[in-house]
Amino acid sequence: MSSASLAGNDDVVLPFAVEPLDVRGRVVRLGASIDTILARHGYPDMVARVIGEAAALTVMLGASLKFEGRFQLQTKTDGIIDMVVVDFNAPDRLRATARFDKDRLEALGSISPGTGELLGSGYLAMTIDQGSERSRYQGVVALEGQGFEEAAHQYFRQSEQIPTQVRLAVAEQFEDGRHTYRAGGLMIQFLPSSSERLRQADLHPGDIPEGHPSNDLASPSEDDAWLEAKSLVGTVEDHELIDPAVSSETLLYRLFHERGVRVFEGQHVHEECTCSHERIMGMMRRFSPQDRQDMVGDDGRIGITCEFCSRFYDLDPAEVEAEIAKSEA
Numbered sequence: 205m206s207s208a209s210l211a212g213n214d215d216v217v218l219p220f221a222v223e224p225l226d227v228r229g230r231v232v233r234l235g236a237s238i239d240t241i242l243a244r245h246g247y248p249d250m251v252a253r254v255i256g257e258a259a260a261l262t263v264m265l266g267a268s269l270k271f272e273g274r275f276q277l278q279t280k281t282d283g284i285i286d287m288v289v290v291d292f293n294a295p296d297r298l299r300a301t302a303r304f305d306k307d308r309l310e311a312l313g314s315i316s317p318g319t320g321e322l323l324g325s326g327y328l329a330m331t332i333d334q335g336s337e338r339s340r341y342q343g344v345v346a347l348e349g350q351g352f353e354e355a356a357h358q359y360f361r362q363s364e365q366i367p368t369q370v371r372l373a374v375a376e377q378f379e380d381g382r383h384t385y386r387a388g389g390l391m392i393q394f395l396p397s398s399s400e401r402l403r404q405a406d407l408h409p410g411d412i413p414e415g416h417p418s419n420d421l422a423s424p425s426e427d428d429a430w431l432e433a434k435s436l437v438g439t440v441e442d443h444e445l446i447d448p449a450v451s452s453e454t455l456l457y458r459l460f461h462e463r464g465v466r467v468f469e470g471q472h473v474h475e476e477c478t479c480s481h482e483r484i485m486g487m488m489r490r491f492s493p494q495d496r497q498d499m500v501g502d503d504g505r506i507g508i509t510c511e512f513c514s515r516f517y518d519l520d521p522a523e524v525e526a527e528i529a530k531s532e533a
Contacts, residue, residue, distance in 0.1 A: 214386075217267040218452045218470040222392075224463045225429040229392035230264045231452040233445070234298075237475040239384045241300050244514055249376065250312075251285055251304050252385055254319050256374035257352045258290045259300050260389035263473055264370075265330065265356075266292030273334040281347055283324025284308045284317075291512075297476040299512040319351035328355050360393070367394035369434050373442035388445030390455070392437055394430045436460065477513035484508055484517050489528055496524065 214235030221228050238259050242252045258277055266275030272294050279288045287303040324347070331342045343363035345355050353370045360368035371390045376383055436459045444450050444458075456465045488496060499506045499521075506519040 213448060213451045215473045216452065216470045217263050217473060218456075219267070219468040220456055221466045221468070222433065222460045222463050223466065225433045225460075226394060226396040227392050227429070227433045228395050229390065230267060231445075231455065232260050232263045232267075232387075232389045232473075233452060234260060234263065234387040234473065235384075235448070237298050237473055238300075238387045240475045241298075242385050245301070247302065248304075248309060250309065250316065250322060251302055252376070253374040254285055254322055255288060255290070255300050255302050256385055256387035257319055257372045257389075258288050259298060260372050260374070260387040261352050261356055261370065262290040262292045262300075263298060264389050264391045266294060267471055267473075269294040269332070271334060273332065273339075276331045276333065277328070278331070279323060279326060279328045279347065281324045281326030283322055283326070284312075285322045286324070286326075288323075289512075291478070293476075293478060295471055296473050297478070298473055299475065299477045301511045320347075320349045320354075323347055323349075323351070325349065328352075328359070330359060356391075367430055368392070369437050371437060371440050371445065373445040375442065375446045386446040386448070390437060390440060390445060392433055394433065396429075477510060477515065479510040479513060479515060481517065484519070485524070485527060485531075488519075488524055489531070493525070496521070 213233055215233070215237045217230055217232040219228070219230050234256070238256050241259070242255060247255065258279075262275060262277045265277075269275060275292045275294065277288070277290045280286065285302055285304045288300070289302070290298070290300040292298055326347050328345045328347050329342055330345075331340060333340050343359055345359045345362070347355060350358070351372075353372055356370045357368055360366045369392050372387075373389070374385065374387045376385050378384075440455070440459070444455050452470075453467060456467060459465070491499075496506070501507060504521070506521055506524060508517045508519065509515070510517075
């Protein structure tokens with residue numbers, strides 16, 4: 205089992221392949237990146253855990269982009285947490301935010317519902333954006349009380365038709381005198397290659413001459429291979445996905461050492477918001493002059509706070525109008 209040399213186990217998404225089972229996958233561990241996002245907003249524990257799961261899933265899916273675009277996960281539901289938005293800007297930038305009903309959350313008391321119950325009913329949208337309207341793709345999954353793991357399975361069944369298994373975990377721990385959050389995820393997908401070529405050629409494993417490079421991948425059967433891979437992933441416990449003492453490589457070896465697992469170069473991930481003065485002005489241009497005037501506060505300024513990073517933009521209305529007029533001239 206080979207691996208790229210990575211400094212530490214946190215904030216890294218690691219691709220891998222179990223070729224005898226026709227399985228490809230990724231492992232992600234989020235440490236400082238997700239903790240920074242959650243600490244900045246001071247989310248309650250139940251909300252923080254839901255965002256952590258969404259972030260781990262988004263990074264695993266977004267890391268597959270072969271271009272510098274954006275992968276976004278967004279929910280809109282009637283639950284206590286009625287909106288979650290996670291942006292992954294390839295190859296390595298992550299940001300996230302959520303909206304929740306504080307009164308409904310506090311009314312739960314000591315009850316700790318699962319992710320599906322907190323989200324409620326609505327939809328989950330996954331969007332791939334290459335930078336223009338014509339290059340956007342969106343898949344939508346109905347949410348009816350299921351969590352992110354099952355929603356991901358449903359998404360791949362209906363949109364990609366790729367057998368997929370996902371595991372997600374989030375935990376709070378006491379570290380360096382304060383509470384911090386960690387999140388992790390594991391995803392495998394059944395992507396047969398040699399088996400598919402055999403079917404297209406109307407051949408069976410026994411028809412391939414001994415020593416042919418496809419012969420060693422023709423068995424076990426596709427169904428058996430996928431069932432084996434799913435069964436192995438089903439044994440993963442939450443702590444194995446978030447324990448800093450268990451590296452991603454160690455976890456993969458525990459699961460697949462009998463079959464052989466190949467690990468590829470990992471990608472580091474960090475928290476970074478994409479907001480800027482230019483983007484704020486782009487948003488302001490979409491409002492009418494009257495709408496912009498209505499935004500002016502008692503202090504004579506326009507104040508805008510980024511929902512993702514909480515950065516505050518203090519704008520002079522006269523300068524805003526002058527800048528918009530200049531851009532439209």
